[in-house]
Amino acid sequence: MKPSLFDQAWNGVEKCKQCRIRELVLFADLQEDDFEQLHQPIIDFDLAPGETLYEEQQASKFVFTLRSGMIKLVRYLPNGSYRIVRLLQRGDLAGIEALNNSAYLHHAIALQDTSICRIPIEDIEELNLHSPHLYKQLTARWYKVQQDADIWLAELTVGNSKKRVANLLLYLARHSLTDYFYLPGREDIGALLAITTETASRIIAKFKRLGYLQIEHHGALIDKDKLRAIS
Amino acid sequence: MKPSLFDQAWNGVEKCKQCRIRELVLFADLQEDDFEQLHQPIIDFDLAPGETLYEEQQASKFVFTLRSGMIKLVRYLPNGSYRIVRLLQRGDLAGIEALNNSAYLHHAIALQDTSICRIPIEDIEELNLHSPHLYKQLTARWYKVQQDADIWLAELTVGNSKKRVANLLLYLARHSLTDYFYLPGREDIGALLAITTETASRIIAKFKRLGYLQIEHHGALIDKDKLRAIS
């Protein structure tokens, strides 16, 4: 989780301008001039699976852009179990609630090897005050939060477990052209869909037997048509 | 749903300044000068239960502030049923996704007699460009969307039905000092919690028999301690 000295030294501004996924990220619309408003370093670093990016209720001074990998946003429940409320992928912004000067609303935990850029809130506020080019992207990010949350509520919490797992697999595969994608552990699948680990395992195993799903390492390959027929 | 001529004539600016719930709404932080940026009329009107404020995918030129009453945000599912993804109450903003120049993401339908102010997007964008006083409230509104969505996901979609109904009742009563609040119909309770109408009815009836809940007209009075023990 600690940024390397190399990365810290080569601080963000030049790097941001040349970022390979810049069209995907928060700074997509920025002009040359705008980058001069960035006074604090933007550093980037990697997380290994299971590592925590930030914790709920922790003071929040940064938002984070995902350059690659996957992060789960988790809320723990009073009884000790947990619920995954969103998954973030390439180009997504984590910890956007920091912009409201509030504590983080979730635990953010890496599921895969994940590459992150850390952006100070102060820079964003400064930039937003002096340039009109950030507003649109910020609004778009907030919008996406709402949209994702609604998809979750409408598609992944209704119907029986078989339907939900099918929908989850399709959701995970939606950006993959090859139909190959990262498949979370069974416990996480349970936490994503509000079902138990055992039920998640049974259904995944069944899909495997039926040939709707092939598993290799931590990834999976699905038959989208068959799964769509279920959902 | 049509604004009365009287309301249209007495256009919004003066009214907004004197609004009784202004500290709750989007314009809370505006200064005298800011109001001069508002060029289009802000009109207000009422909705009766069951009336539609806007529909999903409809072009969106306005956001709406709820002065009183309650609105459900609904998504229809492919199979014809529906899911309520959020409830809006006094001070809340409906249709905030319009700020992203996108179509509305839900159907917005009144549950009670509801009083609404209609604010043109153009005014908000104009205002935001020339005054720093709106940004904070806008961010706060987006933040609330995320927070509400997360509460929904974490509290109202986990556990068995009894637990969910108990949590919903506590959620509905959370702003009421008297423990008295509007109780949705059983079908809507089902759509809120992703359970069937019958199950919702059974549980509400059981709570009634146990004395955890008294019903009068469309409202209810609950025993918070008993319900908290369940959840």
Next chain:
DNA sequence: CGGATCGTTGACAGGTATCAATGCTGGTGG
């Protein structure tokens, strides 16, 4: 007063949680 709408209840089949035991696999240290 009648009809429409909503709420309630019953019976039953199917789905899911729970508890418990057994495979499987990748990583570690000898």
Next chain:
DNA sequence: CCACCAGCATTGATACCTGTCAACGATCCG
């Protein structure tokens, strides 16, 4: 290099819960 271990996945048995289909009661409104 291999045996072992810890963590994860799978599977079984069972009780409980929920959806489904159906009927009946209550309430509101014209």
